[in-house]
Amino acid sequence: MTGSPFFLLDGAVQLPDAVDMGVPSHYGSPNIEQRHLLAGSAIVDLSNRGVLSVSGPDRLTWLNSITSAELRFLQPGESSETLFLDPQGHIEHAAGLLDDGETTWLFVDPVSVEPLDAWLNRMKFMLRVEIADRTPEFARIGFLAETVPAGLPVASASNIPLVWSDPWRSVVAGGHQYADGEHPGASWNWQEALVPRDQLAAVSTTHQAAGSLAAEALRVAAWRPRFATEVDEKTIPHELDWLRSAVHLSKGCYRGQETVAKVHNLGHPPRRLVMLHLDGSDSVLPASGAPVRAERAGEPVEVGRITTAVIHHELGPIALAVIKRSIAADATLTVDEDGQLIAASQQVIVPADAGAVADVPRLPRLGAVRRP
Template sequence: MAERTPLYEQTSRAGAVFVDEAGALVPAHFGDALAEYNAAQSAAGLVDQSPRGKIEVRGADAARFLHNLTTNDVLHLPPGGGCEAFLTTAKAKVVAYLLIYRSASPVDPPGFFLDVAAAAADRVIQYLDRYLISEQVEFINHTAVFAQMHLAGPRAAAILEQILGNANLPAGLLQHTEVRFDGKNKSWLRRHDALGLPGYDLVCPAEQAANIWQRLTQAGAQPLGLEACEALRIEAGLPREGADIDENTFAPEVGRNAETICYTKGCYLGQESIVMARDRGQVNRTLVGVRLPDGPVPHGSRLFAEDKEVGRITSSVHSPRLGMGLGLAYVRRGHQEVGTKLEVDMAGKRVAAEVVKLPL
């Protein structure tokens, strides 16, 4: 049975229609997904992201340990800094897509927090633990005791400033800071454009979540469900683990090399395959945007160029901005240029598709 999040009661009272997402009940919409989408675009939308995994990594060797197992530079993250990264196999197949945050306190040794996909925390800890030999590193799964929200839109910063007063909001992407919404209990505020709009992740003790949600909505944030979030995410060209990234994904195929991979950091698990792909100057397939005039199609739908299969759809929605279907798809090289005409197989029938530039 799907579990309720710490914000179930608040979102239910706001009219949420729920869906099971990775074993948790999250709002699919609040009665009008298009109105929610428009509110996020014009003002601010508020999303319950509590099911996302929250892992603390601490200990004298935490920085070096994470540095040696992830694709990005962890050793040189400043206090309050963050980065995207992958955990990969030796062949650079993705194990997990991570956001890594170094503690905002300038303590030595530094502590780290990993933000991972819903239901992924235990799997990530088990994977990390496999490589723990004699290092002084400890993993703590905080998923159940902290709630998480995402506030996105052009008024997101103004709403936070209204509630937090003179608090300095994190400015750079993935920068973060400690805040106290009630003057006492510590929460974390992270600058993160998860939906392609100016945004912030808020992580707080579960027992404080209802009060913070209420204050944000009273200040003008519109509750936002999964359907509106997916439209915004796909229009922004942002991949999601579980849809666009899985254990068969070769990390450089995702198309976020600049954000997730450091080529100068030295050895790490998967480095050889990643560097070989860079030196070849290409990968066999890449995640691209695909316009779908006949509407969204099922996950895994095959893409064809004439009679040759050249890719598969991983995510698709009705795009309010385009007024038609829009998807993300892994497409083989030679068919990735913007404007390339393709076809999607729909139960044996071919319908039109076209490669488009993202973000829209």
């Protein structure tokens, strides 16, 4: 793949620490670009992100058996999302899925393309499935709209337009939401279209563009987790409220399913996702991985980390962070950005009492006397 033609547009900038390397971070006005995205008048170049395909008659039952979502009944043109877990329930990869009746298309972050491709090929055994990396053929274009932008040359297969609709807007069948009250994800009508990569240059000149920073800011405001940013080697789905869109709690066995069930029914996730409203008076935005601290016995103690920090066009500086479950919702938090402390107020996404939903009766202790 060569460099994105979107870099030829006026004002195109890629930040050196951008999570999305290889595509423009912005075109000079990230806040205005957010508004254009919300209005449905702009698209985002996501051509750096990966596309895998799984074809063959066993594809859906096979994917269903090795991932967290219920995929056996996925219909042509229907979108879904699933997680690949290790045996202990930690997230190894995440993928958006679209099936066209003959092939299932996987929308993955760049870091997942090679390892997931290799792992899937190792796991197919004698099943009738074929895995391929289609990233050199197709580029992903993102937009916030109910319909595909006019004139976008969307690829199709088996007469199905290859457009993935993010299921984050609502709790999927078999899923569960830990967040209380009205959820900002309800208005997150994010879609991604596959376009032939050889038509990407034409797309860049015929459609208004917004940078990846604009998309990230709106994603954070929707509390939407992303594999490349919110996940580390210890992450389980409950911590990010990812049971909402990518987990079916009663579909049967898959790798990591025992942990998913135990934590949801009997335990609590050890960490929880929050959105932080950051003090912007010093115009400092923390980097991914910046420590989040809370006061304990008069001393600041590290209790979590920033996963994504952005400037939102209405909310100002905000961030997603993963912190310890035990931290009180009204705790005073600060973010340590290279020695500079940034005050932060916490908006709860995953509450401290998330999990333990099973109504399990308490059994009396052995030898205890039952009183009348």
